[in-house]
Amino acid sequence: MSGSEVLSTLLGSEIRGDLLVLFHKNPGLIDTADGVARRIGRATVTVISDLRELLQLGILKQKRIGNSDVVFLDRAKDRDLLESVANHLKTVRISGEK
């Protein structure tokens, strides 16, 4: 996925942005969809589709703990994506300057 595609997926919705900030600032967060929603002050139903997007993008990973599904940040993938977005932004700025 290119830097611009990643960027548009990440910033596709306000909730996705909130989730991204939450996991990025708190890389050790491991919680259910319900717990994650509570931590950004939203209802569970409103975060499900955005969580799915982030799982598909690979930033978040999913795991089964007992009877619950939990999500957590893939630190390595997060670093890669941030790098790709930063490179994309640098390219955009350079071409803008030209």
Next chain:
Amino acid sequence: MTAARSKTGASGFDQLYPGKAEEGLRVKTGIVELDEMLRGGFMPGDAVMLAGSAGTGKTTLALQYLVNGVKLGEPGIYVTFEELPDQIYRDAKNFGWDLRKMEEADKFRVICTSPSLMLESGSDSLLDDVLRDVQPRRLVVDSLSHLEMFVKKDDMRMEAYRVIRYLKTRGVSSVLLWESPQISGASFSVTDVGLSFLVDCILALKPVEIESSMRKALVILKMRGSDHDKRFREFEITSSGIKIESAFSNYEGIISGSPRKVASEKFMEMFRGASEKQKKA
């Protein structure tokens, strides 16, 4: 002759080299005065309860224990149920502890989760992955009191036992924080669900009112298999963490939160006052 022969046994070796034998067997907190109080540190693999009311310094002491562990080559994990890691990183930085840097080096992790997930049992435990990645020797749970919201009071002891055993089986020395409003009042009890019997060591932090100012006291209430300092020691939260001072030697009733000067000290004060008056006259 008899004394010399007794020194050839295992306990005799301890008598010959007490410092060395003790040192190797302890998990140092890295706070010199506390390690002295603990006669070298906590016992390895022990479950330690750190009890105290809000604002007494439980989180600071627990973080300092982990940070000092990393410095001593012992990786650590901080499990929090309420406070987000972001806030913990920020607060730690105020004491000069860069937790993010320690995380990058895979020596430290702040795990934030729900208490119910910590209690889930099955083939995969919440901590399995992180224990594999970090291989911690120390772990802090902030706090055990939060588990209470998710289990019936009658089951609390059993669930806490499960958490403690999980960590002990993996050789991890744990510090379990316990919010204990009871120890700020006149009636003193650490928990009302019998957890004091499950843990190997109990450290209590207590606010104490002396001469109209609020000071802090630390006491070791219990330490299985070891001698320890039994005195109430004053401590302060400084810009570099917990600093333990001398004992409250001239006061009694510290445990009540409103101590009074011991009779001999009162007498000395009266005596000093009278001699001052005499000098002036």
